Amino acid sequence: MIFQLVSGLATGGTYAIFAIGYTLVFSILGIINFAHAAVFTLGAYFTYILMGRNITSGVVKGTDFPFEMTFIVAMLVSAILAGLISVLIDTIAFRPLRNRKADSLLALVTSLGMTIILVNGIQYLFGTDSYSFPARVLGDMPPNVKFDILNETVTVRTKTLVVMGVSIVIASLLTLFITKTKTGRGLRAISEDPTTASLMGINTNRLIMVAFFISGFIAGLAGTLVAWNVSSGITDPYFGVKFGLKGLAVIVLGGLGNIPGAIIGGLVIGVAEAFAPSEYTDAVAFGILFVVLLVRPQGLLGQKVQQKV
Amino acid sequence: MNDFLSTYGFLLVQALFAAILGLSLYLPLLTGQLSLASPGFYAIGGYISALFATQVFHQFYQPFLLPIPASISPTVVSPLLQTYKYANDYPIGFLLIQMAIAGGICLILAGIIGFLAIRLRGIYLALATIAFVEIIRTLAEGADLVGGASGIFGIPQPFVGKLDYAWIAIPLLIMSMVMIYRIERGKMGRAFRAIREDELSVSASGVYTTYYKVVAFALGGMLAGMVGAVYAHFLNTWNPRQGSFDAGVLYLTFVVVGGSRTIWGPVFAAIALTILPEALRGLSGAPWLSDFLQNGRLIVYGALLTGAALFFPQGIITPRLLSRLNVINRTKKRAV
Numbered sequence: 001m002i003f004q005l006v007s008g009l010a011t012g013g014t015y016a017i018f019a020i021g022y023t024l025v026f027s028i029l030g031i032i033n034f035a036h037a038a039v040f041t042l043g044a045y046f047t048y049i050l051m052g053r054n055i056t057s058g059v060v061k062g063t064d065f066p067f068e069m070t071f072i073v074a075m076l077v078s079a080i081l082a083g084l085i086s087v088l089i090d091t092i093a094f095r096p097l098r099n100r101k102a103d104s105l106l107a108l109v110t111s112l113g114m115t116i117i118l119v120n121g122i123q124y125l126f127g128t129d130s131y132s133f134p135a136r137v138l139g140d141m142p143p144n145v146k147f148d149i150l151n152e153t154v155t156v157r158t159k160t161l162v163v164m165g166v167s168i169v170i171a172s173l174l175t176l177f178i179t180k181t182k183t184g185r186g187l188r189a190i191s192e193d194p195t196t197a198s199l200m201g202i203n204t205n206r207l208i209m210v211a212f213f214i215s216g217f218i219a220g221l222a223g224t225l226v227a228w229n230v231s232s233g234i235t236d237p238y239f240g241v242k243f244g245l246k247g248l249a250v251i252v253l254g255g256l257g258n259i260p261g262a263i264i265g266g267l268v269i270g271v272a273e274a275f276a277p278s279e280y281t282d283a284v285a286f287g288i289l290f291v292v293l294l295v296r297p298q299g300l301l302g303q304k305v306q307q308k309v
Numbered sequence: 310m311n312d313f314l315s316t317y318g319f320l321l322v323q324a325l326f327a328a329i330l331g332l333s334l335y336l337p338l339l340t341g342q343l344s345l346a347s348p349g350f351y352a353i354g355g356y357i358s359a360l361f362a363t364q365v366f367h368q369f370y371q372p373f374l375l376p377i378p379a380s381i382s383p384t385v386v387s388p389l390l391q392t393y394k395y396a397n398d399y400p401i402g403f404l405l406i407q408m409a410i411a412g413g414i415c416l417i418l419a420g421i422i423g424f425l426a427i428r429l430r431g432i433y434l435a436l437a438t439i440a441f442v443e444i445i446r447t448l449a450e451g452a453d454l455v456g457g458a459s460g461i462f463g464i465p466q467p468f469v470g471k472l473d474y475a476w477i478a479i480p481l482l483i484m485s486m487v488m489i490y491r492i493e494r495g496k497m498g499r500a501f502r503a504i505r506e507d508e509l510s511v512s513a514s515g516v517y518t519t520y521y522k523v524v525a526f527a528l529g530g531m532l533a534g535m536v537g538a539v540y541a542h543f544l545n546t547w548n549p550r551q552g553s554f555d556a557g558v559l560y561l562t563f564v565v566v567g568g569s570r571t572i573w574g575p576v577f578a579a580i581a582l583t584i585l586p587e588a589l590r591g592l593s594g595a596p597w598l599s600d601f602l603q604n605g606r607l608i609v610y611g612a613l614l615t616g617a618a619l620f621f622p623q624g625i626i627t628p629r630l631l632s633r634l635n636v637i638n639r640t641k642k643r644a645v
Contacts, residue, residue, distance in 0.1 A: 116611030283447035
């Protein structure tokens with residue numbers, strides 16, 4: 001019972017860290033950025049390369065990269081690169097549509113197009129081999145931590161704790177950023193009404209670029225951490241895309257665009273999956289998604305929006 | 310020509326079916342509903358058809374079997390292969406009955422799902438339909454009746470070659486296009502368009518919008534189910550991978566790239582986009598280019614998709630383009 005709860009929370013932690021950046025873009029632009037999953041994947045690959053590890057397939061096979069960074073430095077650099085890619089995606093795929101005030105359907109198609117380009121680009125460059133990070137990149141960590149809960153000893157993997165800790169820190173920082181800083185206030189104004197916001201002197205395109213950078217930065221960080229956390233490593237170029245769909249369930253459950261909601265949604269879905277029979281694990285997330293949409297479309301923490309004439 | 314058809318027959322028929330699947334998404338979009346549920350109904354239709362063909366109808370006909378070559382020892386060949394591997398005379402009547410059953414069940418099911426999901430709008434409806442597709446997929450993976458993750462094998466073949474499936478695909482495509490054309494021209498089409506433009510004011514003027522939205526949703530489901538029913542035979546096997554979320558987004562690209570305001574848009578784009586990746590494979594100029602097109606052809610595909618959405622926001626085939634073509638035809642006739 002407690003074992004399932006703990007393992008569910010561990011899976012939920014990876015869902016949550018994936019969903020935070022996903023929900024950020026939705027909260028501001030009201031679009032679902034499928035390419036988030038590709039940026040997530042790219043982040044993991046960047047970290048791997050920056051650490052000077054070997055690429056064993058694809059076009060760049062056997063190339064000696066002149067990098068030799070430690071895990072943490074590589075992770076941060078790769079997160080910055082992922083952020084820049086994310087800004088690039090916005091510039092190519094979303095900004096022209098925004099300037100034209102185009103149908104939001106088109107944003108779905110362009111973000112899908114960008115995902116196809118990125119995922120197949122990764123496959124072209126780095127092949128379909130799986131790459132995993134060496135053990136002990138964070139120094140001598142004990143592999144497990146033991147807790148005593150209700151007279152039962154529960155063992156939790158240290159990596160899991162790190163992932164959960166990082167996602168909570170990121171979500172808190174991001175919430176502070178959105179609610180307290182001037183940029184965050186500007187972003188909230190844009191999400192309310194972009195035209196009025198720009199009339200009030202907010203540089204909408206620049207702020208949206210900032211939002212995409214942050215979203216990509218978090219995605220890159222999350223990709224690295226998840227690839228390091230799971231034993232299989234970076235399985236293939238579709239590594240992140242598999243999280244993309246579950247991520248949708250997570251952010252809807254938490255309330256689309258709600259940042260703390262993404263964490264709660266992730267943990268709830270992770271735990272629910274841990275209690276479900278193993279062959280129907282995937283149905284749980286989508287069953288929850290379907291029911292939530294029918295019963296409470298605004299999600300757990302979302303606020304109801306009144307329809308206006 | 311014969312060589313070409315035997316090599317690319319599979320692809321051509323695939324493109325025709327893709328066009329019908331594009332139309333199955335175009336229908337709900339006529340009322341402004343973004344539904345990605347088509348792959349779910351497509352999968353259900355395929356399973357219904359596969360189950361009927363392998364569990365029910367196979368008792369009613371005696372397959373004409375070619376002798377199994379003596380080089381293969383009978384103990385190696387599985388019973389399933391012995392029955393079906395060399396048979397291609399599955400009665401087409403059975404296939405048509407299966408299509409009718411699959412279409413009917415999907416129509417009713419889509420009606421129910423549509424009725425439940427109807428109050429969701431825009432992206433929320435899309436998400437609910439994605440959830441539906443994924444639930445169907447996972448349930449199929451877990452259910453023993455439909456063979457779990459490995460699926461149903463040895464679905465009997467009514468035709469000798471894959472290209473012959475065009476005898477089903479072309480009439481089905483024409484019939485769905487005629488159906489949608491008739492709907493668009495009539496009272497129902499007017500209601501559909503009005504709901505798409507402004508649902509609130511339509512319902513305020515006394516139109517029961519739920520009815521029209523459910524009808525559009527259900528007809529879309531029916532088309533997808535019927536395609537699935539043939540496709541199970543076409544592929545010879547049916548498994549949970551057939552109806553996935555990616556497929557739904559792919560059909561959406563057919564509609565958006567082709568144009569969501571005319572029936573020709575999704576048909577044109579579905580055929581073009583299905584053939585495109587294979588056509589890219591065939592292009593070869595410089596050696597490095599051909600290498601890139603071999604392994605990276607989907608990169609080009611993604612770029613074309615993005616470009617089409619950016620530069621043709623109304624889709625490639627717009628009502629204006631069609632009327633302009635009409636004008637050209639008319640002036641030509643007058644000149645004669």
